[in-house]
Amino acid sequence: ILNVTMSGNQSNTSENHCIVDNNSLIFTLVPPYILVISVLGIIFNVFVLMVFCLHKKACTVAEIYLSNLAGADLALVCCLPFWAEYTRKRYDWPFSESLCKVSSAVIYMNAFCSIYFLVMVSIDRYVALVHPLSHERIRRPLYAKLGCLFVWGLGLVFALPIFIYRKLDFKPQSNLTKCSLDLPSKNQYLAYEVITIIFSFIIPIIIISFCTVRIFQSLNNRLMEGLNSKKMEQKATTLILAVLLAFLICWVPFHVTKILDMLxxxxxxxxxxxxxxxxxxxxxxxxxxxxxxxxxxxxxxxxFRRRAKELSKQWNNKTTETFSLMSTRITTLRLTKSQATL
Incomplete structure (x- = not known):
């Protein structure tokens, strides 16, 4: 099952009692769905990275975190087509063991990094709205970039067991080759799962929930006091809260079922x-x-919309200048040839 790629090994007892029928709709509906997610995810996240990275104006602290989030999402969706093919072939891995390891580790790493980029952006919004003066010195782009490097490094550390212990396992009874996590013992598997749930779900959710509650309280206080001096901060916070809500809606069910799977x-x-x-x-x-x-x-x-429009105008101006320069050169060449002929 695809959840094995992210939740670990399955016991033999569970495999015997939880077998997906070969005619299940999973094998018909899931592969095209994953491919659509992959294509749209690649196009959309490349667009986001272009807007953030190619614009002449430097990114704010929140935009640094969001651009790294887009990078994590892009890496994740680039690995999904392998799992679409795995599902289409009734969970018979058709690729090499190294690809089994790398694609699994990348999916796990970027899912882990995504939530911590949201933790960082939640803390940034919390500091910006709740402690705007006393903590202004820590909201610097350099610190944000160092924080992103730390998150990527932490994600890599947590993905190492996936890379080391993910292996191909041939099942003679079904004639299928599984890409599964093969930890040395069940106790190690349970310890790994508990640590993963704590660090990739419980701790981030606590931090995000605390920051979000304090952000709402701060916004309500500002509205009641009639303060409009931080309108730009509030607009940025609206986007962050929307991204946080979408993340919670999409990922909380996964982590809950992950806990059930461990039980x-x-x-x-x-x-x-x-x-x-x-x-x-x-x-x-x-x-x-x-x-x-x-x-x-x-x-x-x-x-973000303003950045996208400005980048579009910037490209249009460059394109116009390029065509104008080419037209001028062509005209000059024609005049030179006509004069040479005369």
Missing amino acids: RNTGILKCHIALIIVQQISVYFAFFNSVLNPILYVIAGNN
Whole structure:
């Protein structure tokens, strides 16, 4: 099952009681869905990165975090076509073991990094609105870039076990080659899952929830006091809150089913086909977040739309200048040839 690529090894008991039928709609509907998510995610996130990175104006602290979030989303959706093919072939891995390791690690790493970029941007909004004066010195682009490097490094560390222990496992009874996580013991698997849930879900959700509540309180206080001096900050916060809400809606079901899956592997919960279906839906719903974020930038991001328009005008001006220069050179060449003929 695709959730194995992100939630780890499955016990033999669970495999015997949770077998997806070969005629399941999963094998018909999921591959094209993943491919659509991949194509849209690549196009949209490349557009976001172009707007943030190619614009002549330097990015703000929040935009640095959002551009890194777009980079994480882009890397994630680039690996999804391999899993679309894996699902289409009834979970028979058709590629090499190295690709099994790398694609799994990249998906895991970027899913991990995404939530911590949102943690960073939540803290930035919290500081900007709740402590605008006393903490202004820490809201600098250099610190934001160093924070992003730290998040990428942390994501790489947490993805190392995926890269090391993800292996191809041939099943003679089904004649299928699985790409699965093969940790040395069940206790190590459970320890890894618990640590992952704590660091990739519980801790980030606590921080984001705290910051979001304080941000709403600050915005309400400003409205009640009739303060409009920070209108730009409030507009930026609207976009951030929209991205946070979309992330929570898309990813919380995945992490909840991940916890249920861990309980199933410990024997606390019995396996049921309904749990498998919910797991499938939650995984694919989580992937949709990589497409949803760029759409939110356009809908709720006034500053992003302005950047996109300015970049478009900048390119149009360059294109006009290029065509004008080419036209001038062609005219000069024609005049030179006509004079030479005369």
